[in-house]
Amino acid sequence: MKFRYAMVCSSNQNRSMEAHNLLKRQGLDVASYGTGSHVKLPGPSLREPNVYDFGTPYKQMFDELRRKDPELYKRNGILQMLKRNLSVKLAPQRWQDNAGDGVFDVVMTFEEKVFDSVLEDLNNREQSLMKTILVMNLEVKDNHEEAAIGGRLALELCQEIEGNESWEDTIDDIVAGFEKQHRRKLVYSISFY
């Protein structure tokens, strides 16, 4: 069964893009989003993040940060991340602003806050298509290492789901199996388009 997947984190930079990249390479139909109000990248200090609007191309961020302080952003892995991102898609997208992107079957989120945002947004949309959407949350810490792990897990999970005709009957088993195997908590909910 060919499902459409969405990977969602808060800034559509690290976790969701890692997963997006992986899933894309595995040939899955995937998109990625962020639910935050802005795209935030670390700046020279805690209180000076680099803030961008969603839709600002990764390339632009990349160039800008490289101009600003190549050393710093190389050291904290931002440049590498942006480089990866710009090879995946053009720009970060905001989940709430892209309802027009069509119908997804499965949404993976990587943070409870994001999960809640997605569900709330889905609930606020008009639900007339009678089309189920599975929203799952996998807690992944927002750093490069964890994102890589989270991405792999997401891929595994999606492939598992992909193997089913309809996930509605099997999702409990999939989730239970996943939790048992990886000792990670997975919550999900179901919403409608």
Added chain:
Amino acid sequence: MVGIMASYSRERLEGLASSAKSATELPPKLHRLRNLRRNLQGDASVFPNELLPLLFDLLSDQFGAVRKFVAEILGEIGLKYVELLPEIVPLLIKSLEDETPAVARQAIACGADLFSSTLEKVAVQGLHSSELDELLESSWTWMIKFKDEICSLAFKQGNSGVKLCAIKFVEALIVFYTPDPSGSLESSSREDFNISILRGGHPILNIGDLSIEASQKLGLLLDQLRHPAAKSLNSPTIIVLINSLSSVAKKRPAYCGKILPVLLSLDPLIFLKGVHAAAANLALKTVFLSCLKCTHPAAAPWKDRLIGALKEIEDGGRVDKAEDLFFKTNGSIQDNDSVEDTKFQVSKKENPLCASSVVEERNFGRKRSGSDKNIDLNGDALSGKRARITPSMSGESTGGLNGDDVDSLPLVASTSAGQSISRGVSDTGPVQQLVAMFGALVAQGEKAIGSLEILISSISADLLADVVMANMDNIPPNGSSYADGTDGLVMNMCLVGSDAHIKYPPSFVAGVLSLSTAFPPIAALINPHIPKMKKEGEEFSADHVDQQMFPAEDAVLATGLSASSDTSLPVNEEGTSVFPPNVHYIGNIESDIPGLDSSGQHDVLSEAPITSVLGSTNVEAASKNQDASFSGELLLAVIPSVSMDKSEEFSPKAAGTGSNSLVSSTATSIASAPQFVLPKISAPVVDLSDGEKDGLQKLVFLRIVEAYKQISISGGSQLRFSLLGHLGAEFPSELDPWKILQEHILSDYLSHEGHELTVRVLYRLHGEAEAEQDYFSSATAASAYESFLLAVAEALRDSFPPSDKSLSKLLGDSPFLPKSVLKLLESFCCPGSDDIVQKNLQNGDRVTQGLSAVWSLIETRPGIRNDCLKIALQSTVHYLGEIRMKAIRLVANRLYSLSYITQQIEEFAKDKLLSVVSPISSERGDAETLIEDCKKEDLDVENPPNKSQPVSGAGMDTSSEATSSTSVTEAQRCLSLYFALCTKKHALFVHVFSIYKDASEPVKEAIHLQIPLLVRTMGSSSELLRIIADPPSGSENLIIKVLQTLTEGSKPSSELIHTIRKLFDTRIKDVEIIYPILPFLPRDDVLRIFPHMVNLPTEKFQVALSRVLQGSSQSGPALSPSEVLIAIHSIDPARDGIPIKQVTEACNTCFAQRETFTQQVLASVLNQLVQQIPLPMLFMRTALQAVGVFPALSDFILEILSRLVSKQIWKYPKLWVGFLKCAQSTQPQSYKVLLQLPSPQLGNALTKIPALRAPLTAHASQPEIQSSLPRSTLAVLGLVPDSQTSQVQASETQNIQVQQQEQASESQQTSQSQQVSVPLSHSETDHQETSQVVASQSQSSPIGTCPSETSQSQSSPIGAGQSEMSQATQVSDSDPQAPTSHTQTSDSQVSSQTQPDDEKMDDDDTVTSENETTEVEKSKESSAEEEEEEGEEEEE
């Protein structure tokens, strides 16, 4: 034209459909169908009916995907052409049963679309005509059927995916069938279709029936979640059910009462497990949260229970969030920005009422001014707020509407609402909410009877009773209570008005304020006008409402809903008329509405200083405010009725505020607020540039930093630390607060409480880094953390002596040690070369410091235990011995005993141990470079390469280093730790043995170097014995080393001896391993292994001999010297497998030790030996040697010889030869013994040693001797003519005739009378001369006293004889023996030449030794001769 187009497209469509049908593959089918669909969508003309059958056929296609797609197309067609529904729907119904869930789902989706559109069409048509289109009617009938089918799917077991869709459909159906309370008739879009447009008299649809059906369906949904049924559901179904129900509850709040009890009673944990519970819990949580957001009055009574349930679900974890959310929704529907967020936080701490009202006020203002949401939303929001706890707003808005409607009832409602709230401020519990709710419903009149019933039915009897009781308060006992209510109203209006003032500059407001306080009389004058203004205010708000095109009906509805009151309150006129007289009671309001009061006052208080800058007179006002607030707070504790009096006191001030509002009202806004709101508005906003902000912040920071003295005295340093840490984290990095802080800390670490401050800062940063809020900020914090800690640590290192504990303490207390800090620690413990150069003196202490820090970290910080251990271990193989020893001491003595790292330490040590073997032994050639590389690497890790040395020079140096010493030290470097561990755990020692075999020489050397110390430390423990008992092959040398060490100094234990014995017997035949214990072995054992020792090379035998003889201090020598000799002699070469040469060697060794093997010893040995039967093989040789070494023994020897004669020594050919030699060497004393021989033997002897003949004959010819000799003997000697025998002899031994002749000539010399028949040659004369010399010599010396004399006498005859022989050779070449003895001759000549000198000397040591050597040489010669003879004999 159109027709052509139509026909064209029709044909085309049909073509597509049929080709799709005929296609056998899935992709082309789908492709054609997609084309078909596109064409259909584009074509607006009448639908080609012919197409339907084709499509219907496709509905039974073999591919699920095709069926699904066709169902979708049919759905679209149905939407577009309602008249076709009766044909399409039955097929779709059939599709519901499709085996592919996707098809069924698609059918449901189509059903939902079709149903809603048909319903709308039916409804709308019914509005306009009393009869319906027949076609539509039949379509509707089909749709009803379709609907029922789908609904039945929702309530029966089946494919989950289908069921979920069906449930969703039911949800949609319920929503369709019930009026949308917030909906409006205006909206025409399908989404906004509202069943409430139906009026009575619709031909088909009856809103009541529909509601009943909706209720039924809802009931069915709910039933599924009730206890027994829910068990059989899977979690997706439960989630969807819960979500659907919540969605219904949200859209149709009237059902809240029905839905929420079920949801609340749903305890997933009871009947669900694992994932199910988690998923369901989550769904419930979401639902509850969203219900909390629901603003409909019907939802209100459930809020507390919802919060409670959430608490249960989350165990209190998320309740805060829930409450937060609740407030947020109450306050604003849009995204709340951070400003509001902070507001909420503040408000939460105070009174919830205050919070909501404050927010509300802002929000309201915004909605009025800027909200583009439509009216119903606004109204809805308002009603929601009212329903909860916001009397002020409700009062105001009703007031506003009131003005428009000129309707008395709402006004009353509003007043009482105000009152009820003012009463119930301190009690905002569910009861109060319910009262409000009832009020709202009742105010709705008959319409709301249904909802009212639901509400009543859904609350418990107790709660209902409470509601009634609570409501009793609302019944006005007297007028004053109304006054309260209206006060509330006034207040509220002011509040609202004040909001409109936000835009006014603060200075203006301040000015007004000062004016009013400056002229209280005017204020008092103005005061009565307030009601008028109120009127204006009503108009104002009404205007607003108008502007927003607030529909009249809705307005009524809204007010009705919101107004909380009993309908039984008829006194509306009174409500309005109460206004004027009570205005001056404003002060009272403060006390009655503490929330508002306190918030207002707070603002005043906080901003008072600022306003005072703007206008000095303001201070007065502010202070008055404070008074007021104070009294207000006091009043809170007093009953409301009493507060009346109190408020009177403040009436002047209240009047003042009244004037205030009047003045401000000149700006067209009515409700210029009472003064306690104003200061809040006048908050000054000073725009600072970023630079100025930074400057300020920096100043602040520096000031706190510098304030340490005062603070340390006053005792607030903890707070200061926290403050600094927090500020540091908050400040932008350009200010570099950390640097400032570091400088401060390091300027005087101790007195500035540097440790505490540093740790505080570190914790703060670490918390920031770990907060997980945002990866990016945490990354920055982490790097700040690292650099801070590193900077402080480095500074501590550089500025404190190594003995100082600060650094260690800091590391121990830091929440986390990043890599760089561990590196620093490592550089302590394993310093590189340039460090040493720089801090030569401190180095050792540094290492100690580093190691002790590492030690404490290992013990106290499990998280970084491994890293620290690595450092310590690294240090144990440091190339500097000093450092290494320190580290090893730490690791072996302290760390190794910690059970959690024992294993790692062991492994590391073992790796190192093995590393010593593998690289060096296998790649001998590369070993040096390898080691060098290792070294360099080590250095590189810790320090940059040493630059002080020229690179080439360094290379030269290292390569030119002595390879062996490098390898030995290198091996020691790697081995030390292991050896240290061995002392702790003896069993480890076995690996040393096992690698020993493969170890290279340097490594072995290194091991040997360390073994003594190690083994001494270990002692002969049982583990060690076990290792010794079963040593790996190839480790013999090591074992011997170990044993030597073990037996040094002390008596070995019996176990050890036993072990070694056993080992010797079983495994290792090398007798050397016995050596160490030789002294301790019993005599028999020693004797038993003695032959083995004899078999060793001379040097080793010497060692063994000395051990045996030396023995142990306790038990004395294992063997006495005589025993040793006897043991040697008792060796049978054949039996023991030992070459005779070894045995003679052993003898020689013994004889060499003249101090041990003394004359007496030899005598007793010989004495013992001679008694043995058979005689030992070497007996004669020993005797010969003995007499050679100790000439004084000659008498004794002679005695022995004579005993041998009696033993018929000639029967033992080997000994016989020795006997003769012995006799020869002891002549002339031995003549006596020789003459005792029977004549044949004597003859044989003389034949063997012809040289004896002459002297013997001479000796025998002495008359007294000759007389005693038997004739036969004399005959042999030729003293008695016995021709027969001599002839026989001569004829027999022709070959030795020459010798005989010589002998004869010799004897001739001694006995002048003897005549030799042999013709004398020239040589004979010479011989005679020499013999004479010899004789004279021998005669001149006293016989038997001087050894040299003896030797002289011994050697000279032979030498003389030989020399004579050589001379003879020179003369006559016919002599066959000549060439062999040439060198011998010269030797003996030399010796004889030296003899005269020796003679002159007295009997002293040098001479003795000189003689000894010659003696030894002699004995060697003789033994050689012996062997030759033996060889000859063997040949025979």
